[in-house]
Amino acid sequence: MHIVFFASGLHWFKIDGIELSVPPHFIKVICPGAHVQFACDHTRYNWNIQIETSEIRSGPSPRDFEILCAGKWVKLMAVTPVTDEHVSGWDGELLRMHQAFGQPTLLQQFRAKVGVYNILRYIIDRHGDTLGVTPAGKLKEMLDDGRAHDQTLQQLSQQCGYCADHLRILFKQEFGITPLEYHNRIRMVRAMSLIDNSDLRVKDVAEKSGFTHVPHFCTMFKKSFGMTPSQAIVKLRHK
Secondary structure, three states: OEEEEEEEEEEEEEEOOEEEOOOOOEEEEEOOOOOEEEEEEEEEEEEEEEOOOOOEEEOOOOOEEEEEEOOEEEEEEOEEEOOHHHHHHHHHHHHHHHHHHOOOOHHHHHHHHHHHHHHHHHHHHHOOOOOOOOHHHHHHHHHHOHHHOOOOHHHHHHHOOOOHHHHHHHHHHHHOOOHHHHHHHHHHHHHHHHHHHOOOOHHHHHHHOOOOOHHHHHHHHHHHHOOOHHHHHHHHHOO
16 A cells, blocks of 8 residues: 655546545545556655555545454545645655665554554544544535634635545535535525524624625625525515
8 A cells, every 4th residue: 555645746636547626735635456656846845755665455446445443444535635734744754764764673563653654644634533524525514503603714724625626526426516616505504594583784694694785795696596585584574
């Protein structure tokens, strides 16, 4: 099995003929038997660590791998993004692992093994728990949470460990709708609920639904429900 860390210079990356959508910096688990292709430029900088283990195997697709946990195989996503601020830290960690692998002492061999577990810990932390929460699923949960309505998709994506463009692709693949479309749908549902269950003015409803411009809110509301917020107020509050 190989664990690769790409810090820069990658143009595209394929596993078994399937091109993967990858962020600028990432850690990738490559299981035995996989056919790997990639293209880089002169700025290429990466680490490649080869280990032997019976506790990791290929997943159902090139985008996944599985790890043995308490006698059961758990699926994780094979590509884990690394944020800009973590790149230098992983560079240093992989250098220490490389040095430890080259030492014959038991202590250094153990240090190298701990480094591998540290990488797996990072992957698990970035991809949710053993219930299978994906980065796209995590973003959906955050959008479903009313407390996140005043944050941008860029901010929410960063909290999931991805850039917004890459997470948009993953979200569309998993839910058949873009994060922006889903976010707007959630905001419209919230707005209608506020109109139906409060005495708030249109301006206040827009603000509490995450809109800074009332005309934009009114346009989107009418597109969603076929009536303006004012018309909805008359219809719902004066039954």
